[in-house]
Amino acid sequence: MTALKTLLIAQAVAAAGGLLLPRRWAKWIWLSVLPLGLATVLTRWAAVGHPPMRNLFEAFLWLPPLTGLCTALTRWRRAILTLRTDALLGLLVAIPLAFVFDPAEGMLPPALQSPFFVPHVLAYMIAYVLMARGCLLSLCRAPGAAGGSIGVGFFFMTGGLVLGSVWGNEVWGSYWQWDPKEMWALATWLIYCAWFCVRGDGKLRTALSVLGLLAIMLTVTWVNLSRLFEGVHSYAGL
Amino acid sequence: MRERRGSIFRGAGIAALLVLAALAILLALPQSERFRELTVFRCAAWAVLIGFAAVAVQALFARAWVRALFAAGAVCVTVGFGVTGASAREGALVLTDSLSPYANHRLLRERVVGGETVRLESFRQETYPNGMPRQYTTLLRFPDGLREISVNRPYRRDGYTYYQMSCDGGVGPDGYPFVQTVLTVRRDPGVPVVFAGFAMLLAASAALAVREVRR
Numbered sequence: 001m002t003a004l005k006t007l008l009i010a011q012a013v014a015a016a017g018g019l020l021l022p023r024r025w026a027k028w029i030w031l032s033v034l035p036l037g038l039a040t041v042l043t044r045w046a047a048v049g050h051p052p053m054r055n056l057f058e059a060f061l062w063l064p065p066l067t068g069l070c071t072a073l074t075r076w077r078r079a080i081l082t083l084r085t086d087a088l089l090g091l092l093v094a095i096p097l098a099f100v101f102d103p104a105e106g107m108l109p110p111a112l113q114s115p116f117f118v119p120h121v122l123a124y125m126i127a128y129v130l131m132a133r134g135c136l137l138s139l140c141r142a143p144g145a146a147g148g149s150i151g152v153g154f155f156f157m158t159g160g161l162v163l164g165s166v167w168g169n170e171v172w173g174s175y176w177q178w179d180p181k182e183m184w185a186l187a188t189w190l191i192y193c194a195w196f197c198v199r200g201d202g203k204l205r206t207a208l209s210v211l212g213l214l215a216i217m218l219t220v221t222w223v224n225l226s227r228l229f230e231g232v233h234s235y236a237g238l
Numbered sequence: 239m240r241e242r243r244g245s246i247f248r249g250a251g252i253a254a255l256l257v258l259a260a261l262a263i264l265l266a267l268p269q270s271e272r273f274r275e276l277t278v279f280r281c282a283a284w285a286v287l288i289g290f291a292a293v294a295v296q297a298l299f300a301r302a303w304v305r306a307l308f309a310a311g312a313v314c315v316t317v318g319f320g321v322t323g324a325s326a327r328e329g330a331l332v333l334t335d336s337l338s339p340y341a342n343h344r345l346l347r348e349r350v351v352g353g354e355t356v357r358l359e360s361f362r363q364e365t366y367p368n369g370m371p372r373q374y375t376t377l378l379r380f381p382d383g384l385r386e387i388s389v390n391r392p393y394r395r396d397g398y399t400y401y402q403m404s405c406d407g408g409v410g411p412d413g414y415p416f417v418q419t420v421l422t423v424r425r426d427p428g429v430p431v432v433f434a435g436f437a438m439l440l441a442a443s444a445a446l447a448v449r450e451v452r453r
Binding site: 038077098107108110111113114144145147148150151152153154157158159162165166169170171172173174175176178184185186187188190191193194196197198199204215223228230 | 366
C-alpha cells in the first residue's frame with residue numbers, strides 16, 4: 001500500500017472516530033485529521049510536482065484538513081465545538097478519497113499553469129467547506145456559527161468566482177465563457193445572495209442554505225462528471 | 239407600513255435572485271447559446287440591470303452602504319457585459335511555419351493587425367516526458383521588436399490583446415512539414431468595467447462576512 005493510500009485511510013478512520021467515539025476522545029482523534037490531511041496534500045504534491053488541485057481527487061484532498069481547521073477555529077472564536085458536524089463532513093469526503101477515486105497522477109496542461117490556479121481552486125475549496133458546515137449547523141439549530149460560516153464562505157465563493165473570471169480573461173481572452181460549470185457556480189452564488197436577503201435566522205435561511213449546498217454538490221459532482229455539460233472545465237473530472 | 243413594504247421588497251428580491259439562479263442553470267444546458275441571441279434574453283439583462291440599479295439607489299438613500307456597494311458592483315458587472323456584447327471584437331490569428339520551398343512564406347507568416355504588420359518569428363511546443371503538451375510559445379515580430387506570447391501570458395498592445403490558444407501541424411500537400419500557431423486577438427472595452435464591478439462585489443462580500451462573524 002502506498003504512503004498516500006495509507007494516509008487517506010487514516011484520514012477516513014480519524015473522521016469516523018470523530019463521529020462515533022465519545023466526545024472526550026473524539027475531539028483529539030478528529031483534530032488529527034489536520035496533520036494527516038496536510039501530510040496527504042504534501043505527499044501528493046511531492047509525487048506530482050505541482051499543487052494538488054488538477055482534478056476532483058486532488059481538489060478533494062484539501063477538504064478534510066480544511067474542515068479540521070474550521071473545527072479548531074470555531075472552537076477558538078466562538079467557544080463551541082462543532083465536532084460531530086465537521087467529522088460527518090470529513091467522513092463524507094474521506095471515504096470516497098480513500099476508496100472510490102482513482103489517484104492516477106497527471107501533469108498540468110498549459111491552461112492550468114497560471115498564478116490564478118492555486119488561489120482560484122483553494123478559494124472554492126474553502127468556500128465549499130464553509131457552506132457545507134453552515135448548512136449542517138443551520139439544521140442543527142446553531143444559527144450564529146452557521147451565519148459566520150456562510151458569511152465567510154460567501155466571501156471566498158465570490159473570490160473564487162472573480163479569480164476564475166480574471167484567469168479566464170488571461171488564458172482564453174474572455175472573462176466569461178458561458179461554460180456549464182461557470183453557470184452553475186453563478187447559480188450557487190445567487191442562491192447565497194438570496195440567503196443574505198433573508199432577515200433573521202428562520203426556516204427560509206435554513207432552506208436556502210440546504211438549496212445552496214445542493215447546488216454546490218451538483219456543481220462539483222454532476223456538472224464535472226456528466227457528459228451533458230462539456231466545457232472548459234472538462235479536465236476537472238475524477 | 240414601512241416594515242411591511244420592506245418585507246415585500248425583500249421577498250421580491252429573494253424571488254428575483256432565485257429566478258436568476260434558475261436562469262443560470264438553464265443557460266448551462268447544451269445548445270443554450272441560441273437563447274442568448276433572443277430578445278427575451280436581452281430584456282432579462284435589462285431587467286437585471288434596472289433591478290440592481292434600483293436596489294443601489296434605494297440602499298444609498300437608506301444609508302445601507304454594504305447593500306449599496308453590492309448592488310453597484312452588480313450594476314457595473316452587468317454594464318460591462320453589455321459593453322462587451324456590443325463592442326468586443328475578436329479574431330483568430332493563425333500563422334504557419336513551413337519548410338516547403340514552394341510556399342509563399344510571407345503570406346503564411348505575416349498578418350496585419352490594427353494597421354501593424356505582425357510576423358511569426360518562431361513557435362515552440364514544450365512537452366512532458368509522456369508527450370503531453372506543457373506549454374506553447376510563439377515569438378512574434380512587431381514593428382518595434384520581438385514579443386513572446388504563451389498560454390496564460392498574453393501580450394497587450396494598443397488596446398489589442400494577443401492570446402496563445404493552441405497549435406497544429408503535420409505534412410502539407412507538397413510533402414513538407416509545417417507547424418501552425420493559433421492565436422486569438424481580442425479588443426474588449428468591457429473588461430475594466432466588469433473588473434471594477436468584481437472589486438466592488440468582493441469588498442461588499444468581505445463586509446458581509448465581517449457582519450455575519452460579529453453577529
